[in-house]
Amino acid sequence: MNYKRVLTIQDISCVGQCSLTVALPIISACGIETSVLPSAVLSTHTMGFTGYTFRDLTEDMPNICAHWQKEGLTFDGIYTGYLGSAKQIEYVQNIIAKTAADGCLVVIDPAMADNGNLYPAFDLDFVAEMKKLCAGADYLLPNITEACFLTGMDYRTKYDHTYIDELIAKLCALGAKNVILTGVSYAKGRTGVVVYENGEKQYYEHEQIAGGVHGTGDIYASAFVGAKLRGKTAYEAAQIAADYVVECILESQKDTTHTYGARFEPVLGKLIARI
Numbered sequence: 059m060n061y062k063r064v065l066t067i068q069d070i071s072c073v074g075q076c077s078l079t080v081a082l083p084i085i086s087a088c089g090i091e092t093s094v095l096p097s098a099v100l101s102t103h104t105m106g107f108t109g110y111t112f113r114d115l116t117e118d119m120p121n122i123c124a125h126w127q128k129e130g131l132t133f134d135g136i137y138t139g140y141l142g143s144a145k146q147i148e149y150v151q152n153i154i155a156k157t158a159a160d161g162c163l164v165v166i167d168p169a170m171a172d173n174g175n176l177y178p179a180f181d182l183d184f185v186a187e188m189k190k191l192c193a194g195a196d197y198l199l200p201n202i203t204e205a206c207f208l209t210g211m212d213y214r215t216k217y218d219h220t221y222i223d224e225l226i227a228k229l230c231a232l233g234a235k236n237v238i239l240t241g242v243s244y245a246k247g248r249t250g251v252v253v254y255e256n257g258e259k260q261y262y263e264h265e266q267i268a269g270g271v272h273g274t275g276d277i278y279a280s281a282f283v284g285a286k287l288r289g290k291t292a293y294e295a296a297q298i299a300a301d302y303v304v305e306c307i308l309e310s311q312k313d314t315t316h317t318y319g320a321r322f323e324p325v326l327g328k329l330i331a332r333i
């Protein structure tokens with residue numbers, strides 16, 4: 059097996075089954091060494107909890123990067139998710155520039171919005187900075203809300219192929235090489251992902267399960283990174299990640315009181331079996 063090392067940059071929400079507490083176990087389970095750079099430390103994630111603590115780690119980033127450079131550390135993949143500040147984005151770009159190994163896979167999940175709205179911590183200045191980070195993506199993984207903020211297009215819940223094609227064209231115009239657009243539903247009870255790679259578009263459709271669970275975007279991106287770095291094509295990785303998210307949601311439905319995140323752990327074996 060070709061052993062690889064990935065760096066993932068996103069927050070630690072101590073409780074909440076999202077960001078690093080999801081990315082680290084999932085990518086590791088895929089057989090990949092996973093290094094982390096926490097963008098911030100929060101007591102919980104910011105959706106559905108109130109009064110959470112927030113420790114911004116922006117100013118630790120330059121020193122961490124300098125140390126890695128001194129040690130000659132590089133990464134075969136760099137995957138960024140929820141970031142701690144607009145200023146941090148410039149540091150993250152610099153970390154990518156300085157620590158990407160030859161052929162490094164850069165995956166950007168612009169984790170900042172859902173269901174038509176920005177997450178509580180973010181504003182349009184953050185979006186403007188995030189656009190610059192997205193320009194450097196080998197694979198950009200937004201949901202439709204994030205794609206709208208990044209492109210300035212109107213957010214719609216009812217749409218057709220023309221709308222989705224225009225969103226993807228505008229995301230590529232930002233500079234992203236390839237785009238995986240998640241949560242694209244053309245028919246009732248069905249949802250899926252559009253994989254736009256090297257100018258070709260493919261759609262993977264699957265069952266839509268009622269009642270969204272928080273953190274599934276992070277589970278999706280982590281499984282995509284794991285599968286892609288283990289040699290799957292982007293379309294295969296997008297499929298594997300989508301199927302895994304469905305399994306996680308079904309597993310989560312076994313306990314309706316568990317509302318803050320998805321129970322991804324009991325079904326990790328199903329993901330590994332596909333890798």
Ligand code: PXL
Binds near residue numbers: 102103169177276
């Ligand atoms: O799942 C995305 C995410 C990650 N981290 C934090 C969040 C959210 C979504 O709200 O609040 C802190």
